[in-house]
Amino acid sequence: MRRRSLAVLAAAILIAPTVPSAAYAGPDYPFRDPHLPLAQRVDDLVGRLTLDEKISMLHQYQPAVPRLGIKLFKAGTEALHGVAWSNDIDHGASVVQADGTTFAQPPGLASTWNPDLIKRVGDAVGTEARGFNAENPRVFGLNLWAPVVNLLRDPRWGRNEEGYSEDPLLTGAIATAYGKGLEGFDPDHLKTAPTLKHYLAYNNEAGRDVTSSNVPQRVLNEYDRQAFRTPLENDAATGVMASYNLINGRPATVDPDLATLTRNWGTYPKFNVSDAYAPYNLTGSQKYFATQAEANAAVIKQGLDSFTVDDANGTPTITAIKQALAQGLLTESDIDQAVGHALSIRFRLGEFDPDGGPYARISPSVINSPEHRQLARETANQAMVLLKNDRNALPLKSGGSVAVVGPLSGTLYSDWYAGKLPYQVTAVDGIKERAKTVTTSDGEDRIALKDVTSGRYVTATGTTDADAVSATAETATDATQFDAVDWGQDILTLRNVANGKYLGYNGGPFITRDDQPSGWFVQQQFKLEPQPDDTFALRYAGYDTLESWFPATKYVTVGADGRLTLGSPDAAGAAHFTREVVRSGIDEAVAAAKKADTAVVVVGSQPFINGREAHDRTSMALGTGQEALVRAVRAANPHTIVVLQTSYPDTITWEQQHVPGIVWTTHAGAETGHAIADVLYGSANPAGRLTQTWYRSTDQLPPDLDDYDIISSGQTYMYSKQTPLYPFGYGLSYTSFRYGVPSVANGKVTLQVTNTGGRDGDEVVQLYTHQRTSRDTTAVKQLRAFQRVHLKAGQTRTVTLKLSPADLARWDVTRGRWVIESSVYDILIGSSSSDIRQRTSLKVHGETIPARDLSRETRAESFDRYAGTKLLDETKSSGTVARATKPGDWIAFRDVDLRGATSFTGRTAALSAGTIQIRLDSPTGKLIGTASVAATGDVYRYATSTAPLTRVSGRHEVYLVFGSALRLSTFSIR
Known part of the structure; x- marks a missing residue:
């Protein structure tokens, strides 16, 4: 989706007085009395609303109720590491990007290991959120969708840039600090209302709406839930957003935790929300319910209070909820409860107080204030991690000559959940303030593409949507030249030299319009594929090409008028181009490095490319071109320092072996360049520590990104026995x-x-x-x-x-x-x-866990070990079962006292008949009984399966070996 920039007022002091909105002049209802208890005020207001008004408030855009003086309230403003963006109800819910203070990406915030600092960051972001709200409350609401507390279990996850750490304690501490800052420090009021994302066990983008995270009980409780529990128990968040995925077979949107655990953690009522369009997945991709009325009823009963669907149009949601009421799937009491949760945060925000509460006078002047800029620099400094410092290669001495090279040396990038940077201090800018002489090179090849058939060059013709790129230029000029950057996984971007804009596809024609690669589909991605005749085919690689609706023609052809278009499904039918290198980026960087005392190579990631929401990484390596640049510069100048600016861990094994100094930072906002220079020159002593394990290669990770069982698969520093490149918690100092x-x-x-x-x-x-x-x-x-x-x-x-x-x-x-x-x-x-x-x-001196007593009804999901078996939903509302996917799958229960046991009884469901073998001490161990499982005709219809058992004595590990695909809910051995 396209973002529009929002103009804001000039930065000033942190909190300046402003004229509050017109005071409510209607009847003095009890709900407007701030001296009454919160619950009483909520009940009073809910009781005054009509049923239609209450139903309408279950949509993301809660409409105004003029007769009670209630204004429009919008749930959700993105604020991951600064106020990022929101939607404009008055312009088709178009995205409006904020241009306030952007702080380091979340892995960087956590790399500070400094909750006190992060609380100050949260406080600044909350203050700016109030400033944006004061400027345009219809766009920027005060319910913030942040922080993200999904654990960074696997660095290949596309949304790695949004989380804090692979560790639940560190994640909980940083999230609590950020959330507390966002909320402010008034005992009775909220500055903003933060929402934790995304509940629960969500770490993969491919098929995220249809994949089920298989999470055994220990992992669920000791790992995934802990990251949410800590901030909620500390009242550092006002609710959670449900994730897209399924958890043990049940969509997260209807996870019973939303109505139970999440509401029990903490003091105040929780306002839980859906992710965008997720309620429609229940009847769409997940096929969990037959009608939207059933789906919406389940969403409400299971603990969500707000539907994020249909942008600003609440009508479809209202219609489905009314159908659910008419069908008896919901009661008005269910509606009242959900509306009460929604209104509770509005009361705490001061909306219904006569004076608007203690934060009502915050004005737009706080946005991007000098104090916040300085805090952003301090945070970026504290987040820097010194990965290597051989023979005191760092810090550098002031003065001298420095070559600053690489594709990230002279520009800063934002990510999907960041605002628009109001200014930029790049690595080049920061180092120029310290060095006597600075030479620069972006290290990018400058190329021209000539159509073999016509003999003409591909050229930019302007910077608007109407200015089509064409192969019509007879000679090579700046307009025909493009700076190419290799971002890894064969993805290139092409920036036109004449206008500084990126080549992109806008559904046709090709254009040069955008300042940076961005957008949901990132239409500025290409591949140059070598052909047998030494020419190249240009393949469009925007993310829209991965959608089912995108045509098969992904290769560029040249029309009779010279315009580029997507006209071929393969390279054979595509236009062929010669690739003329006008300037070698490596040669230019090497020349600069040879003449300098020190070479600083700034490489890394572009946050919109390869790893981001909806797209996981398939490789953890630097782009081939960037790797070659580092090696060439290091060969040219032994005193080479690598600054790695990425959203995630990379496998920089060669750099660790051969480069004397390495510093890592996330994309850290407008002050990134100052922070880099501060650390390189020693005015800031680096003390950031890694919050993730940096592996040597993907071979040290499970083959399947979707493997959520960190215990059995040996994931994270807690259970891995691998020797990583850099361990969790690592970082050096001067x-x-x-x-x-x-x-x-x-x-x-x-x-x-x-x-x-x-x-x-x-x-x-x-x-x-x-x-x-x-x-x-x-x-x-x-x-x-x-x-x-x-x-x-x-x-x-x-x-x-x-x-x-x-x-x-x-x-x-x-x-x-x-x-x-x-x-x-x-x-x-x-x-x-x-x-x-x-x-x-x-x-x-605690407890000794006693022997298993399987004579009691035992849940199958409570197994100690398993193979092949998956965890799925017992019913659509509650419970978890063990499901065999094929013959030979098993679950095991350790240390079972079998004295006197003579029978097995299980509660099973199966579409076809099958068996459960009861064996001792291994999946092929002594067989003591076989239960026949009858077909029940429905995976949610359960029957009793029994078997007599051969008498045994002593303690054993009991294996239940499945002979076919079936579900086992509970069982006993008596």
Whole structure:
């Protein structure tokens, strides 16, 4: 979708008085009395609304109710790392992009490991959200859709740039800080109402609306839910957004957690919302309900309060809900409850207070204020991670000559959930303030494409939608030249030299209009495919080509009038071009590097290309051209520093082996260049730490991105046994630190940390634990506490980290509850998950998990181990079952006391008859019984399956081996 830029007022002081909107002059209803309890005010207002008015408020755009003085309220303004964009109800819900302060991308925010700083960031974003709302409340609402707390389990996930970390504790801490800042610090009112995205277990883009995340109970409770639980329990968010995917076979939009767990975590009512158009997936791609009336009824009953569908048009939603009421699928009480949740945040925002609440006088003057610019720079500084510093290659000395090269050296990029940068400080800009002489090169090949048939060059003709690119130029000029950047996975962008705009496809014709690759379909992506005759075919590779409706013709042809069009399904029928290199980007960069004291190569990602919403990465490598640039510059100048600017981890194994200095940053907003220079020249001592494991290659990851079981597949630093390129928590400093001997007492771990180097700096002290003995597989190590500490050169500080036995609880699948096991727990304290400086231990007298008692009705999903089996929905409203997908799939239950057991009883559903074998100690172990499973005709119709068992004694691991595709809900062995 196309975004429009919104003009804002000049930056000024943080909060300036403004004239509030006209006060309500109607009757003095109780709901307008701020001294009454929240619940009483909500009930009073709900009671005054008609049924039609209440139903209309379940849409994203809650319409005005003039008779009660209630204005339009829009749910959802994007604010991932700054106010990003919203939609204009008065112009067809078109996207309006904000141009306020953009902070570092979320992985960068988390890389600070500094919740206090991130709380200040959230406070600034919340203040600017109020400023935008004051300027245009019909566009920029105060219900913010941020932060994203999906865990970064696999770095190939397309939306890696939106999350914080692979670790639930760190994610929860940063999300809580950001959310608290967004909400403001008034005890009774909200500055803004943040919404956590996306509930739950959502880490893949391919088929995201139809894939089911298979999440066993321990992973569900110990991992995925924890990231949401922490900010909700700390009242740092006002609700959640349901994700697109299915969770154990049930669409997240109707996950029962939305009506139960998420509402029980925290003090206040929750306002839960759907993701865009997700309610329609229930009757569309997911085929979960036959009618939209059934679907909408389930959405409301299962705990969502707002439908994000049909842009600003609430009529279809209203119609379906009214049908559900007429069919008895909903009651007015269901509507009242959902509307009450929606109104609760409006009350807390001060909307119905006579004076609008304490934040009502924030004006647009706060947007992009000097204070916020400085905070953005400070945050970008603290997020920088020093990955390598061989022989003190860094920091650089001021003065001297520097070659600053690479495709990201002279420009900054925004991402889908960022605003428009109001200004840019690039790496070149920042370094020019420090170096005596700076030479630059973007390292990009400048090429011209000549149509073989006509002998004419492809040329730009203008910058509007009507100015078609054509192969009509007889000679090579600036208009026929394009700067080509290799972003990896064979994707190129082509920027025209004459007008500085990118070649793009706008549904025809090809044009040069856009300042940067952007948009939902990113129509500025191409592939140049070499042909046997040494020519090239130009293939259009915008994301729209992946849609089912896009025609098969993806290759460029040249018409009789010279215009480029998509006219061939293959290279054979495409136009063939010669690729003339007008200027070699590598040669130019090498020449600059040879003449300089230092070469700084700035490479990385373009946030709209390869990894982003709707598109996962297939490779973690730098683009081939960028890799070649780094190698060539390093060969030309041994004092080469790589600045890697990416939204995710990359496999930079060669760089780690051969380049003396490497710094990583996310796309960090308008102040990125200042922050890069601050770190390169040592005015900021880097102390950022990685929040994800950086792997050496995709071979260290599971083959399937959709594998959500981090325990059985050995994912994340907690369970992986691989040796990564950079471990979780890793980052270097320009100084050094010594850790003293820790002491453990009264739920605290205390130690002294000394800065033993010659520079002031920050150390991130990380505390991990390992459980020595357990009934189950436990983490190799797991983060339990951390603290970023500033120490002057030579200074010693006492660091205290909280660690209580309650922090060591894990999920007991045998009894379906949290348990603290009796064990010795190793306490590991260090500078990263692999750099452990001190160790001690804690003996905990907790519980010993008893033997499995399968004589009680046992849920099949509570297995200890499994193979092939999937978790699916028991009914459309609740419950989870184990489903075999093929003969030989199994589930296993450890440490079962079978004394006296003579029979097996299971609750099963199957479309065709099958069997369940009961075996001991392995899938092919002793067979003690076989239950026949009858066909029930429906996957949601269950019957009882039984089998007599051969008597055995002692404790065994019991395997239920399935002979066919079937569902097992519960079973017992008695």
